[in-house]
Amino acid sequence: MPSYRESIVVRIDSDPPALFWGGVGPLPLEADAVIPADAVALGAGELVSFPDFQQLINGTAERLEFTVSGVSPETLRLAAEDAASVSGARVDVGRVTFDADWQIDGPVEWEAVFEARSLKVARARADGDAVNRAIILTIAAGDTTRSRASNAYFTDADQRRRSPDDNAAANTGTYSAGTTRRFGPK
Template sequence: MDFVPANIIEEMRGSHQLGIFLRIGTVAPLHIWFGVDDKPANFDSIDPAGTVYLGGGRLIGVPTLEVLVNGTADSVEFTLSGIDPATAARTIDSLPPVRGADVHMGLTTLDRYYQPMSAIIPIWHGTASHTGEISPPVEEGQNPTVTLSLSVVSGEATRSRAARSLWSSAHQKAISPTDKFCDETARLARGVQPTWTLGY
């Protein structure tokens, strides 16, 4: 079976409606999708039984999502804006602990009735770090609003800055026992420019 079903690929070749879904694996998992109304759906291989994804409103933008590369974990923020202060306070008070929770983002196309055409296809996995809130300044006559955010890293280090680590020869040999590409990384960390050789 293809990772992306053939009918979804065919639908994406033309004019289509895209559904973007977010699952946060807290004690009581949070399911949200970027659109209006609530949608029953399931993440392929993550929650096969399915559930209802709450409508999070019109999608304004998605942060650039990157995978863990060379020991660097990028941090991204998912935000909900325009929330009135009372609702924001209730939301914050009811949030379960998020630090270390799995965060999955997936997508699928929607049919003409705005229903998912397949199980949600997971495209990105991260680890929740922390939540935040800001209240933008308002002008006279405007109502105050709150923006809630969730910081997520694409590696295992749950902090707001990029996490860096040394990918050593031992790490590489655990994956590929005969690969000598990382044998000189310790010297590189000390500021020595080694002569690189490829081992096969």
């Protein structure tokens, strides 16, 4: 059975930029199209949830949340301080693969670009006195701040859906493209 050794890499273009990966400890990464200079991605602790995402053409923009748990108090403090600069920042999500010795096997494959909406810090008590710290980043693809009206068609069925007793569009099907009709009495 094949073994897949990969992890998620996230770069947030905030001030200062944040670069982390879903594993433990620092991960040196080489410069590429997204990372301007060689950098070290910080281990984000336990990546609790990173939802599946999709790139749509003419689809609905999606809003996702991913949670990093088990972060240190220092990381939590930095996230709380930088939360204001994260909103609206570009978020690049990529995948890094490892070989059998857990060494990086090739460059980061950047798979998606999002926009950060919010960064929340959560501190919840677990069983006993253990404290579970988590950072929750909400990201969105496309413009999720506005809604657009659906397309309107001037067909009899659409007009009857809006107003069942209105027959103003009853003859629409008899007209062909490029036909003009003068309105008013004949």
